[in-house]
Amino acid sequence: MSAGAADRPPLVLASASPRRLALLARLGVVPDRVLPAEVDETPGKAELPRLLAARLAAEKAAAVAAQAPGALVLAADTVVGVGRRILPKAETEAEARQCLELLSGRRHHVYTGVVLVAPGGRRSTRLVDTILTFQRLTEAQIADYLAGGEWHGKAGGYAIQGRAEAFVRFLAGSHSNVIGLPLFETAQLLRGVGWLRP
Numbered sequence: 001m002s003a004g005a006a007d008r009p010p011l012v013l014a015s016a017s018p019r020r021l022a023l024l025a026r027l028g029v030v031p032d033r034v035l036p037a038e039v040d041e042t043p044g045k046a047e048l049p050r051l052l053a054a055r056l057a058a059e060k061a062a063a064v065a066a067q068a069p070g071a072l073v074l075a076a077d078t079v080v081g082v083g084r085r086i087l088p089k090a091e092t093e094a095e096a097r098q099c100l101e102l103l104s105g106r107r108h109h110v111y112t113g114v115v116l117v118a119p120g121g122r123r124s125t126r127l128v129d130t131i132l133t134f135q136r137l138t139e140a141q142i143a144d145y146l147a148g149g150e151w152h153g154k155a156g157g158y159a160i161q162g163r164a165e166a167f168v169r170f171l172a173g174s175h176s177n178v179i180g181l182p183l184f185e186t187a188q189l190l191r192g193v194g195w196l197r198p
């Protein structure tokens, strides 16, 4: 959205996720810069999934705000949880398989923390929770899904924006939240600092 408009600070998206950039574009928002944050995403001992999402979003925002003085910085982090358990961001097929076997027929949560840091350092945050239930997955469905590769780099080993949508028997809450950026809450944050109008 009118990047560099005179009355607005530049917007920096603190993310390497092409999904987040595409979701922002749906609000008509084009960041002036994309500056991925390097943070250690290892969960703390007994850290709850929603607290991890909130903490990592805040850490990503702070890391990038330090590199971009004078900018408005937007960061997010998405975590999939089954009860108190945190599912990994699947980097290997074995990890994705473990996730899918756990998610099969089971209710889970997708939490995204969203943090906006204003040029003066003022921080506003949202923590968004989407509840989903997958159908029971057969071995053939899991094997077929793994072969498609869509799981790679995704929290919980699936991507709802692809073929995994067909596994979703129930969803309550924000759909964009599952993909990595809850649009309703992100628009609220950007409006709150006067960056997005009306």
Ligand SMILES: Cc1cn([C@H]2C[C@H](O)[C@@H](COP(=O)(O)OP(=O)(O)OP(=O)(O)O)O2)c(=O)[nH]c1=O
Binding pocket: 014, 015, 016, 017, 019, 020, 036, 037, 041, 076, 077, 078, 079, 080, 089, 110, 153, 154, 155, 156, 158, 159, 160, 161, 178, 179, 180
């Ligand atoms: C559950 C689910 C997750 N995801 C993605 C969203 C996030 O990009 C990713 C979770 O990892 P994140 O650490 O939130 O984000 P990222 O590593 O992709 O990017 P960055 O840290 O630089 O912002 O999983 C989907 O795309 N679809 C889904 O259905």
